[in-house]
Amino acid sequence: MKSIQVYILCGLILLSCFSCEEEDAIQPNPPLTNLFAPAEGANDLTSELRRQFYLETGCYLLFSDTLKHEYSGVDTYGNVLYDTELLDLTYGINSIVRWAFAFAYLPGYEEKKIAVELLKETVLSALNERHYPYSFLLVDSLKASAWYVEEGALDSEGRWGEFSEQSYYVGTRAMAISISKLRQDPGGFIQMMQKNLITKYLSDDKLMEFYEPGKDWYGFDDYTKEFNSEEDFVQATGILGFEYYEPYWEDELPYLWVYDKNSDLEMYLNKILQKTEEDFKIEYGMYSVVMRKYNIIKQLLIDGGFLN
Template sequence: MKKIRFYVALSVVLLGFTACTDEEDTSPSYADQNLFAPSESDQSEMAELRRNFYKETSAYLLFNDTLYKQQNGMDAYGNPIWNVELVDLAYSLIGEAISYRYTYKYIEGSENKKRAANLIKEKLAERLGKAVPYSFLIVDSITTWENNNGVWEIVVPYYYSDVEAHPIQLLGTRCYAISTNGDTGYQDEDYFTTVFKKIVLNKLERLSGDKLSAFYSYGEKYYQVGKTEFDIPYGVDDHLARTHGFWKDYNYYYFAMRHFDLEYFTDAVCTYSPSEVEEMMAGYPLVIERFNLLREIIKSMGIKVID
């Protein structure tokens, strides 16, 4: 059965959530109750699965986004009034996703939930190490909706947009929602490699600027400056870009933008070992320096990288 839950980024303001810092906000909303863990009285098979997942990964495990639901009286028509708290996944997307809503198709059946928990533990939690989120919400699929003149419709991605109709992850401040996309996550070898890279990039982007200042210092004078400003003709030339310390030349007019510079090196750190990069980038010492610099930053976050 398909479970649906709508929410918008603005709703977290109404719930009184505070702004995040560089690190994820891992504080539960209720001081006397951890809503991310099963209650002590719950001795069900799924409660035990969730407890074991936490013991093995230090991250809580969720299969739906309702953390708390309790009846809080009746309205004038005799209908129950519910006090509900949801995982605030949209919070981290404020500024770029305030006009979007997300729905989930939940995973049904204990065996499917066990299978999904083992998948996330192996493909993500073990690689993230100490950098695991406060909790994982594992679902079958995620759908993004946008408001079109008062009517909610499935989003249609547009050029240069990061918005996806069916994202495979939503990276919130207290929780990462991960979609298995049906059986795709089990069958596609590259599926969770992509998720892992996006998580690492997201964590780097949340760091304070001074922690990445040394990495960015190599490219500061080039970011968003036209190539002709350096007497370089327009075109794409990886060799020329790498002599200036960039992973590759991706734009006809510019060497790099800060975001893409970080993204390409993050992808490299998550994909290659230092020895592979030294061989690939022989003759480009600045690229090797920046690779090793970012690799050490990522390792310092507790994330496991390729040796």
């Protein structure tokens, strides 16, 4: 019995030796091609433009959502086959909504060059470098459609909605920008984009202290005797999004309708981004809770690189 065990052990050792020799003989895979960068050796004007943009910004530059389209042979019927890979703007994003996109591309090199200059003068100059995307996809126009599924129906029973014009889309691998929309209203475009990035940055855990004073009142829609005036409500909660109705009858209570917490945050963001701090203090300086919430949001924006 012992001799059998010895033979088995020797056999295992020999097999492991052969395995090591086979592993040593395995050749490493060639490095993967970076599909976001211009093809190696490409020296056309557009490739040089993309290459220079990366050197200046650290971001890749795309003018098409087709990352790869290479001839790979023919099938048994003689049809030409291609190996194609498209940019998935929704890659890595957890969302219950499924999106489809349609693009109109910039037609030529001159249009692409002008688009890049516009991007630098507007978007790049307004964003902190920490918020630069992995790549920019610059197109003439961008449309999006959402997949709709009726409640209780299977996903396969859904349908695509109508495509609608979009100004931009922020994904994990690319920020797609409609140059025609950016050209129409650069200021409005930048403000909308900044608010989008800020909203994504301001996660719930960062906003707990901001929401705390009025956390029990968001969404309230009823008569109440808690506050004798709207000034009392603002001082107690710091909430700016609400409607307060004084009693109409002598024995009637005031009626209070409070917007949701997202509306409250949006109102603070609008005032911080569109007004000076001095103007805000003139309007709300007498409310200590409001000023505390204002300072919380402002400091978060400074920490996030959205304000100096």
